[in-house]
Amino acid sequence: MPSLNETHDPSLRSWVASANTGRSDFPLQNLPFAVFRRAGGGEPWRGGVAIGDQVLDLRAAAHVLQLPGAAGQALQAAAGETLNALMALGPVHWSALRLALSRALREGAGEAGALAPCLVPQAQVQHALPAQVGDYTDFYTSIHHATNIGRLFRPDNPLMPNYRWVPIGYHGRTSSLVVSGEAIGRPRGQLMPPGAAQPQLGASQRLDIELELGVFVGGGNARGEPIPVELAEQHVFGLCLLNDWSARDIQDWEYQPLGPFLSKNFATTLSPWVVTLEALAPYRAPLQRDAGEPGPLPYLDAPAVRSEGALDIQLEVLLQTPHMRAAGEGGARISRTSYRHAYWTVAQMVAHHTVNGCNLRPGDLLGTGTLSGPTLDQAAALIELTSGGKNPLALPGGETRTWLQDGDSVTLRGWCEAPGAARIGFGTCEGTVTA
Amino acid sequence: MPSLNETHDPSLRSWVASANTGRSDFPLQNLPFAVFRRAGGGEPWRGGVAIGDQVLDLRAAAHVLQLPGAAGQALQAAAGETLNALMALGPVHWSALRLALSRALREGAGEAGALAPCLVPQAQVQHALPAQVGDYTDFYTSIHHATNIGRLFRPDNPLMPNYRWVPIGYHGRTSSLVVSGEAIGRPRGQLMPPGAAQPQLGASQRLDIELELGVFVGGGNARGEPIPVELAEQHVFGLCLLNDWSARDIQDWEYQPLGPFLSKNFATTLSPWVVTLEALAPYRAPLQRDAGEPGPLPYLDAPAVRSEGALDIQLEVLLQTPHMRAAGEGGARISRTSYRHAYWTVAQMVAHHTVNGCNLRPGDLLGTGTLSGPTLDQAAALIELTSGGKNPLALPGGETRTWLQDGDSVTLRGWCEAPGAARIGFGTCEGTVTA
Numbered sequence: 001m002p003s004l005n006e007t008h009d010p011s012l013r014s015w016v017a018s019a020n021t022g023r024s025d026f027p028l029q030n031l032p033f034a035v036f037r038r039a040g041g042g043e044p045w046r047g048g049v050a051i052g053d054q055v056l057d058l059r060a061a062a063h064v065l066q067l068p069g070a071a072g073q074a075l076q077a078a079a080g081e082t083l084n085a086l087m088a089l090g091p092v093h094w095s096a097l098r099l100a101l102s103r104a105l106r107e108g109a110g111e112a113g114a115l116a117p118c119l120v121p122q123a124q125v126q127h128a129l130p131a132q133v134g135d136y137t138d139f140y141t142s143i144h145h146a147t148n149i150g151r152l153f154r155p156d157n158p159l160m161p162n163y164r165w166v167p168i169g170y171h172g173r174t175s176s177l178v179v180s181g182e183a184i185g186r187p188r189g190q191l192m193p194p195g196a197a198q199p200q201l202g203a204s205q206r207l208d209i210e211l212e213l214g215v216f217v218g219g220g221n222a223r224g225e226p227i228p229v230e231l232a233e234q235h236v237f238g239l240c241l242l243n244d245w246s247a248r249d250i251q252d253w254e255y256q257p258l259g260p261f262l263s264k265n266f267a268t269t270l271s272p273w274v275v276t277l278e279a280l281a282p283y284r285a286p287l288q289r290d291a292g293e294p295g296p297l298p299y300l301d302a303p304a305v306r307s308e309g310a311l312d313i314q315l316e317v318l319l320q321t322p323h324m325r326a327a328g329e330g331g332a333r334i335s336r337t338s339y340r341h342a343y344w345t346v347a348q349m350v351a352h353h354t355v356n357g358c359n360l361r362p363g364d365l366l367g368t369g370t371l372s373g374p375t376l377d378q379a380a381a382l383i384e385l386t387s388g389g390k391n392p393l394a395l396p397g398g399e400t401r402t403w404l405q406d407g408d409s410v411t412l413r414g415w416c417e418a419p420g421a422a423r424i425g426f427g428t429c430e431g432t433v434t435a
Numbered sequence: 436m437p438s439l440n441e442t443h444d445p446s447l448r449s450w451v452a453s454a455n456t457g458r459s460d461f462p463l464q465n466l467p468f469a470v471f472r473r474a475g476g477g478e479p480w481r482g483g484v485a486i487g488d489q490v491l492d493l494r495a496a497a498h499v500l501q502l503p504g505a506a507g508q509a510l511q512a513a514a515g516e517t518l519n520a521l522m523a524l525g526p527v528h529w530s531a532l533r534l535a536l537s538r539a540l541r542e543g544a545g546e547a548g549a550l551a552p553c554l555v556p557q558a559q560v561q562h563a564l565p566a567q568v569g570d571y572t573d574f575y576t577s578i579h580h581a582t583n584i585g586r587l588f589r590p591d592n593p594l595m596p597n598y599r600w601v602p603i604g605y606h607g608r609t610s611s612l613v614v615s616g617e618a619i620g621r622p623r624g625q626l627m628p629p630g631a632a633q634p635q636l637g638a639s640q641r642l643d644i645e646l647e648l649g650v651f652v653g654g655g656n657a658r659g660e661p662i663p664v665e666l667a668e669q670h671v672f673g674l675c676l677l678n679d680w681s682a683r684d685i686q687d688w689e690y691q692p693l694g695p696f697l698s699k700n701f702a703t704t705l706s707p708w709v710v711t712l713e714a715l716a717p718y719r720a721p722l723q724r725d726a727g728e729p730g731p732l733p734y735l736d737a738p739a740v741r742s743e744g745a746l747d748i749q750l751e752v753l754l755q756t757p758h759m760r761a762a763g764e765g766g767a768r769i770s771r772t773s774y775r776h777a778y779w780t781v782a783q784m785v786a787h788h789t790v791n792g793c794n795l796r797p798g799d800l801l802g803t804g805t806l807s808g809p810t811l812d813q814a815a816a817l818i819e820l821t822s823g824g825k826n827p828l829a830l831p832g833g834e835t836r837t838w839l840q841d842g843d844s845v846t847l848r849g850w851c852e853a854p855g856a857a858r859i860g861f862g863t864c865e866g867t868v869t870a
Binding site for chain 2: 134135137140150160162165166168169170171172173174175176178185187188189190192198199200201220223224226247250253254255256257258259260261262263265266267294297298299352353355356357358359360361364
């Protein structure tokens, strides 16, 4: 697992002044990666690193920084149209590049003059997905979410017997992964209302969100060669925000016996910025298990998994209605939770996914599943927040919402804070529903 | 839908003599595509077309054939390391190339002298997957399979209420798609035997096969723009054989509530040859629905779907044990069925998949699901053939099998015959189980 080093020092300041305000998601201690280009131009996509309100253009930086060894290789790999090549290199290279960029962006760095022309204001860029995702797997790692959903269907026995043993997951759709800001068309599908004689095709009336984190796989494994849980984090590049849009009425009718399909695969939104696992090192937490929960099976267990396998990533969901937007108001917070409540960790997802020999590839994406916490205000989907649609949410200004309406905009945010560490953030993951 | 034309004339003969025996899977009327290279060499992968016992090297052919217009564009696209570019072009280009190759390979063709050096014996080549598969979706289109499986769990009510309305599907794994001939390692996973107090990690003891067809998507659709069922076949390049290896014990324990995952994603085998939808035109059949079955919803219905939406592709499964192999015996046939029994057609899979706006991309793969027919000998998985493991199969020589043993080899075959048409075949799709 990545350990604390000089790049985490909270006293570090950058010559990019906007990184030093204490309010930016992107201080020098973060250095997340994205793929971007200047908006409006036809220039190629390229890798970038966020610093304050700027993006450091890594394609340009590769021409002015003469980085030796692993850092130089990593910088070259990050200059391409996707981050897959960087992700494939592994933790030695990622760490070397992070250290080199941290030093080059520090106050007083000799590289400041050469690098300043490589900065582009974030307000002037557009983003593509960080990687070409070969496979996208969505897990179900919040026991609170699994219990809340199960209670709607089976009040007396909400949690399946396998939940406490198996990090449940299933394969999602890669073609409809989109980056923050892309519109989300309301999907049509077969709807079977209670009491209807037969289903009908129609627009979903129960459109929902799911607050998740996405995990980008770094170096992969060969088919037939499982990744041991002790080594699993060496195969993880970093994390982003993920909104798993869900049409609950389509899901209700279609999901048995093979799981969700058209209720999910119309769109999944990712934040553009990927925060590296190394940047997240100060915010580790012990694996959370209530008394009486069984320990993980040996292939999912290790001392470091128990002592610091979780990540305390603070998360919130903001909902902005068309009325709020017209009034110039920002979104209202409808959920506030943390990734530390998850039942299964990043390392356990990787170890479980590969225990049967399944091969992961650089740039593969793992979703954590809906990250609901233990209390109702920590629920991370409308189906939970409204008890299956029975209790509408009250919004500021007298509005209510049960499910998403056309024009509604949903924004996910994430950030980390810890004693003796800087505050770092994930930026935003936004999507607006269209008819 | 592709219609009959001169390329389907059963009297056509090729100057490649092995295509004219009446026993080859690859007469002039077939012309399936694959990706191949000469075994043992380091040459790049390239597209090829099967003719008799030879492969026509399309990279080489592109240098000697001066094809005009769409046929020439398609030949260039087929010369690359995958067939994605050819698949993206669409039916006008596919058809033009087929016609040009049919004419150039006919007895008496002026191109024979120039093309003969472009032939490579099939015995001397190795194959890669036909395309880089962006997403792989597996459907569940045999009502007989769904009923047989359901009966094992719910004897009184085997078929889910949604089955007759929804072409059920779910997303599978693309990273572990392999081409015929690659070994299949027995997967490990969590096993929860009846009566056990808790699950244990172990090698699957209930390893199974599923006989399916794979459908390669041609031209895709933009996100948010469904493909109407009437136009769906214009987005289909062709079909191959597919073995969806399945670990039933892992599946039993993991599959609720989100569907199969590690029980399937350790390996899925494809045949190297993709038979184009145009080559399959003579073997169309009416949609099969028993009396009393509801008609498809309008978005899944069209006159051509009902009159000729099905395909009469004959299918069989051969099982060769290590004992048979040592004795020099071929595999024993354990199942014999046809794709015409499927409840949902290729066009219906495409229309359903995109009705919510989900985007398909060139080279995407759709599995039909296990193609069991109405009788037990037409069941296309061991779990059905053995009634869930209770009735072992009797094999020649006194051997029996309930589930696959190490060293067992499974071969799928497919072919088409119809009055007034040639017999064409799919070649083989083979995999051998290793410990």
